[in-house]
Amino acid sequence: MKDKTMTQSKISAKGVQVHYADTHAIKDVDVEIADKEVTAFIGPSGCGKSTFLRCINRMNDTIGICRVTGDIRIDGEDIYDPKVDPVQLRAKVGMVFQKPNPFPKSIYDNVAYGPKIHGLARDKDDLDQIVENALRKAALWNEAKDRLHASGTGLSGGQQQRLCIARAIATAPEVLLMDEPCSALDPIATAQVEELIDELRQSYSVVIVTHSMQQAARVSQKTAFFHLGNLVEFGETDKIFTNPEDPRTESYISGRIG
Amino acid sequence: MTHKSLLTVDALTRKRNTAEKRFKAYGLGAIIVAMIALALLLTSVVSTGSSAFKQTYATITVPLPAAKLDKSGTRDLAVMKKVTTIGYASLLRDGMVATVEELGIATDLNAKTIGKMLSKEASATVRNAVLADPDIVGTDMEFKLLMNGRIDGYFKGRVTMESAALDGNTSPEELQLAQALADVGVVDTTFNWAFLTAPDASDQRPEAAGLGVAILGSLYMMIVVLVLALPIGVAASIYLEEFAPKNRWTDIIEVNISNLAAVPSIVYGILGLAIFINFMEFNQSSPLVGGLCLTLMTLPTIIISTRAALKSVPPSIRDAALGVGASKIQAVFHHVLPLAASGILTGTIIGLAQALGETAPLLLIGMVAFVREYPAAYTPDAGLFGEAATALPVQVFNWTQRADPSFVERASGAIITLLIFLLIMNAIAIFLRRKFERRW
Numbered sequence: 001m002k003d004k005t006m007t008q009s010k011i012s013a014k015g016v017q018v019h020y021a022d023t024h025a026i027k028d029v030d031v032e033i034a035d036k037e038v039t040a041f042i043g044p045s046g047c048g049k050s051t052f053l054r055c056i057n058r059m060n061d062t063i064g065i066c067r068v069t070g071d072i073r074i075d076g077e078d079i080y081d082p083k084v085d086p087v088q089l090r091a092k093v094g095m096v097f098q099k100p101n102p103f104p105k106s107i108y109d110n111v112a113y114g115p116k117i118h119g120l121a122r123d124k125d126d127l128d129q130i131v132e133n134a135l136r137k138a139a140l141w142n143e144a145k146d147r148l149h150a151s152g153t154g155l156s157g158g159q160q161q162r163l164c165i166a167r168a169i170a171t172a173p174e175v176l177l178m179d180e181p182c183s184a185l186d187p188i189a190t191a192q193v194e195e196l197i198d199e200l201r202q203s204y205s206v207v208i209v210t211h212s213m214q215q216a217a218r219v220s221q222k223t224a225f226f227h228l229g230n231l232v233e234f235g236e237t238d239k240i241f242t243n244p245e246d247p248r249t250e251s252y253i254s255g256r257i258g
Numbered sequence: 259m260t261h262k263s264l265l266t267v268d269a270l271t272r273k274r275n276t277a278e279k280r281f282k283a284y285g286l287g288a289i290i291v292a293m294i295a296l297a298l299l300l301t302s303v304v305s306t307g308s309s310a311f312k313q314t315y316a317t318i319t320v321p322l323p324a325a326k327l328d329k330s331g332t333r334d335l336a337v338m339k340k341v342t343t344i345g346y347a348s349l350l351r352d353g354m355v356a357t358v359e360e361l362g363i364a365t366d367l368n369a370k371t372i373g374k375m376l377s378k379e380a381s382a383t384v385r386n387a388v389l390a391d392p393d394i395v396g397t398d399m400e401f402k403l404l405m406n407g408r409i410d411g412y413f414k415g416r417v418t419m420e421s422a423a424l425d426g427n428t429s430p431e432e433l434q435l436a437q438a439l440a441d442v443g444v445v446d447t448t449f450n451w452a453f454l455t456a457p458d459a460s461d462q463r464p465e466a467a468g469l470g471v472a473i474l475g476s477l478y479m480m481i482v483v484l485v486l487a488l489p490i491g492v493a494a495s496i497y498l499e500e501f502a503p504k505n506r507w508t509d510i511i512e513v514n515i516s517n518l519a520a521v522p523s524i525v526y527g528i529l530g531l532a533i534f535i536n537f538m539e540f541n542q543s544s545p546l547v548g549g550l551c552l553t554l555m556t557l558p559t560i561i562i563s564t565r566a567a568l569k570s571v572p573p574s575i576r577d578a579a580l581g582v583g584a585s586k587i588q589a590v591f592h593h594v595l596p597l598a599a600s601g602i603l604t605g606t607i608i609g610l611a612q613a614l615g616e617t618a619p620l621l622l623i624g625m626v627a628f629v630r631e632y633p634a635a636y637t638p639d640a641g642l643f644g645e646a647a648t649a650l651p652v653q654v655f656n657w658t659q660r661a662d663p664s665f666v667e668r669a670s671g672a673i674i675t676l677l678i679f680l681l682i683m684n685a686i687a688i689f690l691r692r693k694f695e696r697r698w
């Protein structure tokens with residue numbers, strides 16, 4: 001924690017435990033996520049990356065059997081404090097889900113929904129501008145600009161995923177959680193999204209779950225390696241990929257487990 | 259291993275294919291049986307009931323002498339009302355006899371019998387016309403008047419010369435006269451609007467009986483059911499499905515709702531009788547009480563179908579909405595409900611259709627009463643929908659109990675009307691489902 005290069009911490013989690021009924025999905029995880037940085041979560045399937053990500057915007061609240069304990073703070077405020085309204089939290093912490101889930105409405109309405117309910121647009125032109133910017137950033141504008149009023153569910157899987165990214169950034173969150181945002185994208189769209197992530201880093205803190213080691217190495221400054229619900233190793237991306245401390249990390253990134 | 263050709267079907271595949279064929283044959287058989295039953299039902303109802311939509315009328319000129327109808331000579335309604343329908347009946351008889359003589363139709367029938375060929379309702383028709391417009395007294399007016407049920411039956415093929423010979427209420431001579439009058443156009447069978455608008459009539463005048471009060475009563479009840487059951491049912495479902503904690507209490511409630519849907523409808527009648535009539539002292543036989551009973555009966559159907567519709571909306575849509583910072587209520591009302599709308603509406607309309615065809619609970623709360631007066635939507639002493647009325651299925655039940663064979667035709671006609679209403683409601687359900695259907 002005394003690391004000089006460490007920027008100011010945006011999210012700090014201590015002793016986080018998550019149970020799904022009898023499944024112990026996250027075991028005593030401590031992590032510090034810095035502001036204006038990209039943090040990558042990597043690890044084998046089922047190790048709890050999505051679960052931990054969902055703790056940060058309290059989406060786990062919606063799962064009846066899910067129990068979260070421990071301490072998670074954003075800007076020093078305990079987000080599990082009874083005084084915290086999860087709705088307000090989620091406006092601040094945007095999320096792109098693992099499976100693309102556009103609303104069965106028009107592309108425009110998908111993106112405009114968040115700004116509308118949060119009162120971010122002053123008028124129609126303003127809203128149009130927000131929608132356009134979000135779609136541009138998500139690298140969807142060129143494909144979508146002529147069919148803004150066509151249904152979002154009529155897009156291809158990869159386009160839907162970018163639409164969900166556009167929807168998440170349209171509400172101008174401070175933290176963006178992305179659960180495998182490029183899993184359905186071709187290399188060109190992936191590159192565009194990675195560019196976007198890099199751009200977002202200027203103003204937000206971004207957490208990205210990915211199964212691609214190259215992607216983690218390319219976009220993130222910090223990397224967290226999860227294994228069976230444990231946070232095995234967390235630190236500078238360069239260090240994790242070149243000189244991991246834990247043997248499990250090493251075997252995972254070299255492709256021996258997972 | 260030997261090479262297996264794809265061109266020969268092996269034993270296992272053959273077995274599978276026969277099983278599949280057998281299953282298809284069973285299914286097809288079941289559907290054919292159902293279609294035959296439906297076709298039989300429809301033909302029998304339509305063949306006996308369609309004639310209810312036609313009615314035989316005589317267009318004759320009736321003298322309205324002031325000496326008889328307005329003894330005071332002042333057109334004072336109080337005085338004029340003293341002349342009853344019996345007084346008018348003789349005028350109608352004179353009109354009929356005069357018409358027959360004028361046309362030079364030879365008949366052995368006496369004047370009294372000729373007069374009776376008109377419906378008992380006809381004198382009431384003329385009396386009402388006179389009381390509505392006293393100035394017509396003293397003139398000769400042309401009226402289109404109902405013929406009696408036997409004559410009407412003759413033109414519809416129900417009554418024949420042979421059956422008339424055995425019938426104390428009519429005779430072949432009367433039928434011959436009616437036929438002669440029909441040949442010159444005095445007697446005519448036309449579309450029977452009165453069947454849809456007139457109130458019920460007594461045993462002696464089936465030709466005058468109509469569904470007006472029953473249709474209005476059913477309509478009032480459907481309004482009550484829709485206004486109460488839809489919002490309550492949808493709100494209850496949304497609460498149970500989206501907000502209620504999943505614990506033992508909600509499980510118990512869920513089981514009870516399913517049980518309520520299976521409770522025989524007559525039980526709701528007993529409940530309605532105890533609560534709405536005996537305890538809350540609403541008027542008996544009123545559409546309000548009927549509607550409340552049917553609301554109780556329809557609620558479980560609406561709740562179950564609404565919950566199913568809400569369940570079928572993928573959870574990822576809720577996640578998506580919550581993920582951009584919508585509140586639970588916003589997620590439900592902006593995203594889940596619109597997607598569930600078609601299912602909810604379909605369920606509601608099916609529930610309404612069920613309620614429309616329900617008889618048993620209405621019998622218990624007295625809606626089987628003989629109602630000659632239109633119920634007013636609102637009266638100060640009865641409140642909204644608080645006046646006695648009847649309902650379509652109850653009217654069917656009521657008419658099938660009557661002695662005169664003409665009521666059989668009326669009852670079938672009422673069934674046809676009920677079926678048409680049900681068809682319309684189902685068509686609306688299908689239309690709404692198409693309109694609101696969304697893919698995701």
Ligand SMILES: Nc1ncnc2c1ncn2[C@@H]1O[C@H](COP(=O)(O)OP(=O)(O)OP(=O)(O)O)[C@@H](O)[C@H]1O
Pocket residue numbers: 020023025043044045046047048049050051052063098
């Ligand atoms: N809704 C749920 N109910 C019960 N158990 C769950 C639920 N969601 C996740 N789990 C369990 O929690 C553990 C972690 O799941 P999680 O989805 O976080 O994995 P993941 O690391 O995101 O995997 P992947 O890379 O495949 O997405 C798994 O064992 C999973 O079975």
Ligand SMILES: [Mg+2]
Pocket residue numbers: 049050051098179
């Ligand atoms: Mg995951």
